[in-house]
Amino acid sequence: MIQRRLFPTRPTANRPGFALVALAIAAALVPPAPALASGTQVYSSRCSMCHQSEGAGLPGQFPRLKGRAAQIAGSKEGRTYLVQVMLHGIFGSIKVDGRPINGMMPAMGTLKDADIADTLNYLVALDPSGGKKVAAFTAGEVKAVRDAGKMSSGQVAKLRAGLAAKGLIP
Numbered sequence: 695m696i697q698r699r700l701f702p703t704r705p706t707a708n709r710p711g712f713a714l715v716a717l718a719i720a721a722a723l724v725p726p727a728p729a730l731a732s733g734t735q736v737y738s739s740r741c742s743m744c745h746q747s748e749g750a751g752l753p754g755q756f757p758r759l760k761g762r763a764a765q766i767a768g769s770k771e772g773r774t775y776l777v778q779v780m781l782h783g784i785f786g787s788i789k790v791d792g793r794p795i796n797g798m799m800p801a802m803g804t805l806k807d808a809d810i811a812d813t814l815n816y817l818v819a820l821d822p823s824g825g826k827k828v829a830a831f832t833a834g835e836v837k838a839v840r841d842a843g844k845m846s847s848g849q850v851a852k853l854r855a856g857l858a859a860k861g862l863i864p
Contacts (some may be wrong), residue, residue, distance in 0.1 A: 724770070733816030736809050740802060749820045755797070757790040763817035765864050767828045772862050776817075777839040778850050780810045786851035788857070798847060807833040807840065 728736075738747070745751050751761035766772035783801035787794055802810065811831040818828050845853075857863045 698707050705823070709831065733809075733812035733814070736805065736813040737816050741813070744799075749817065753791070754793050754795060757788065757795055759817050761821040762790075763814070764819075764821060764826075764828050766857075766862065767814070767818050767831070768826060769862050771857055771860075773818035773831070773835070774839055775850075775853060775857055775863070776814055777810065777836050778845055778853065780805070780813065781836075781840055782845045782850050783847040784850045784854065788851065788854060801847065803840070807836040812834045 718809045737745075739801050744756040744780050746756075749763070751756065751758035751760075763776065766776055779799065781801060781803040785798040789795070789797045807815075814831040820830075854863060
């Protein structure tokens with residue numbers, strides 16, 4: 695009888711609450727994911743595999759960002775577009791440097807507003823627009839675009855086409 699109380703016949707894992715305790719212990723032992731605090735870190739971890747480390751892209755596959763991001767950020771509509779691409783992604787055919795690109799960029803709307811602003815600031819700094827000063831993106835600016843409503847990645851591509859027709863996207 696004493697042995698039964700000390701060493702129950704039911705496995706411990708079947709006791710109520712054991713799974714919760716085990717989960718809590720496991721969660722305490724796993725370090726949290728590092729915060730992507732700067733635009734450089736976000737770009738390196740999320741963007742550089744396609745757009746390359748210096749923003750040169752891959753002709754015909756992934757668009758060049760170096761030099762283009764600063765030009766696009768020079769207008770209010772272009773700034774909004776850049777934030778929308780980060781938040782909602784883009785899908786469809788686009789033309790960059792005279793070459794068609796068919797593909798998609800995933801949405802990154804799970805990033806914090808500050809991380810998106812920092813990433814866009816990093817992109818603009820890669821190659822400033824002909825020496826023309828471009829205002830820094832802010833978390834508030836990103837939040838305003840986010841709060842304006844969700845778009846599909848196809849809608850972002852249509853928006854891009856309209857801005858390109860106006861000459862706002864090189």
